[in-house]
Amino acid sequence: MEENQSMALKPQTMTQGPIGRQIIIFSLPLLGSSLIQQLYNTVDLIFVGRFLNPSAAAAVGAGSLLVFCALGIFIGLSVGTGVVTARYLGAGDYERVNKTIHTAMAMSIYGGAVFTLLGIGLAPLLLKLLNTPQEIMAQATLYIRIYFCGFMAMSSYNMGAGILRALGDSKSPMIYQLIGGLGNVGANFLFIPILGWGVGGSAVATLCSQTVAALLVFLHLVRGNRYYRLRLKGLSIAREYGGRILAVGIPAGIQGVVVTLSNLLVQSxxxxxxxxxxxxxxxxxxxxxxxxxxxxxxxxxxxxxxxxxxxxxxxxxxxxxxxxxxxxxxxxxxxxxxxxxxxxxxxxxxxxxxxxxxxxxxxxxxxxxxxxxxxxxxxxxxxxxxxxxxxxxxxxxxxxxxxxxxxxxxxxxxxxxxxxxxxxxxxxxxxxxxxxxxxxxxxxxxxxxxxx
Structure with a gap:
């Protein structure tokens, strides 16, 4: 009886059972997450485009590439985390799964904090290097600095979502992102047309919605079962696991950023x-x-x-x-x-x-x-x-x-x-x-x- 209960608590893997059914069921929430992410982008464009002037929209666009390049590194690291976690899970090595999770979340928190400080401090210089027009520089700088204030939340959400998916749960990240997305709609409506916060309001809306999604993922991991429960006192970067995450995550992150930059050159x-x-x-x-x-x-x-x-x-x-x-x-x-x-x-x-x-x-x-x-x-x-x-x-x-x-x-x-x-x-x-x-x-x- 106790053995059966113990087995029920273990994270689900795709090492047994009908492959086609598993692929389809797991893929659908991933598709939902992608569609919700498109909703995020569309909502921001709609509110900025309809309620603000063209210079505000240009200011948001001027900083988008900068934000994506920075976030792309952490998206790559979330891929690396998922790969390492999935392999240890498949091997039934729950101790290494646990250590990987704690290392990954520590990397997202500490790394997110560093990128936040860099983004806030270097925003004017980086925007200048991107040839941002002087007439929108002030708005673009404000937008970027507020956006980077939420960078720790964004990096933590991506890392946590990668962990949950590797553990066989693709539904929860989608649900948490949907909650954040709905919050994004409400926050944009409050901060832009009602409170009149302009470009800064759009950035604050994104900050709030991403923070909600990150907290939900974090709480899920903290309240998880004993095989992968996240403990705050255990948050530290172990060299072995951090190295494995970086070995997969850095190439994946570089690939995503460079492909985006090449597409911009095609756009030219x-x-x-x-x-x-x-x-x-x-x-x-x-x-x-x-x-x-x-x-x-x-x-x-x-x-x-x-x-x-x-x-x-x-x-x-x-x-x-x-x-x-x-x-x-x-x-x-x-x-x-x-x-x-x-x-x-x-x-x-x-x-x-x-x-x-x-x-x-x-x-x-x-x-x-x-x-x-x-x-x-x-x-x-x-x-x-x-x-x-x-x-x-x-x-x-x-x-x-x-x-x-x-x-x-x-x-x-x-x-x-x-x-x-x-x-x-x-x-x-x-x-x-x-x-x-x-x-x-x-x-x-x-x-x-x-x-x-």
């Missing part, structure tokens, strides 16, 4: 086209989310699944799970791509009332969406290899293909045939190159080797 080429083409790409990237986010959720699940089963020494189950994830991902990508193409005119019309912009957007979609299933392979192969603790190979491959090669092709194509279609063609070409390289590493590499 797009900005040389007509106004309609620029608007069409803006709408295209939003419509693309309908396909991208479900694929992202499946690939994140593939990484956790790989971590659990490699930790348990079940490499054949990892390979089977990879095939299942690829099948689910391809079916999802083909179904959604086809649906989006069929309803493309109506979807693009959600983001623009210009028929010319809609027409260009549809042309872009026709070039890329039929090949979106290729993207499934690069995402899932990268996640599985990363889930095995090998973060550097996928980082190098993705940086070379989706950053380096993409920039080269955009420069060449735009020089020879300057048009929106020339930019669009580059995307499936680089997806294919990355998928082939990652697939080659997956089938030929020693990524499944168990570590101590």
């Amino acid at each position: 080429h797009i900005n040389t086209l007509s106004i309609n083409s620029i608007a069409a790409f803006t709408a295209y990237f939003r419509v693309e989310l309908f396909i991208y986010l479900p694929i992202l959720a499946i690939s994140q699940t593939a990484g956790i699944f790989a971590g659990h089963n490699i930790g348990a020494g079940k490499l054949n189950r990892v390979r089977k799970g990879t095939r299942v994830c690829l099948a689910i991902g391809v079916i999802t990508a083909v179904s959604l791509s086809g649906s989006v193409l069929l309803m493309g005119e109506h979807l693009f019309a959600l983001f623009t009332n210009s028929k010319a912009v809609v027409a260009i957007g549809l042309e872009l979609a026709k070039v890329t969406f039929p090949f979106y299933f290729i993207y499934v392979f690069l995402e899932i192969f990268a996640s599985v290899v990363r889930g095995a603790g090998k973060a550097i190979p996928p980082m190098i491959i993705i940086l070379v293909t989706l950053c380096g090669l993409r920039l080269i092709l955009v420069n060449v194509f735009m020089h020879l045939w300057p048009s929106a279609t020339s930019v669009a063609v580059v995307y499936p070409l680089t997806w294919l190159t990355a998928a082939l390289a990652l697939g080659g590493y997956y089938f030929l590499g020693k990524w499944g080797k168990q570590e101590g």
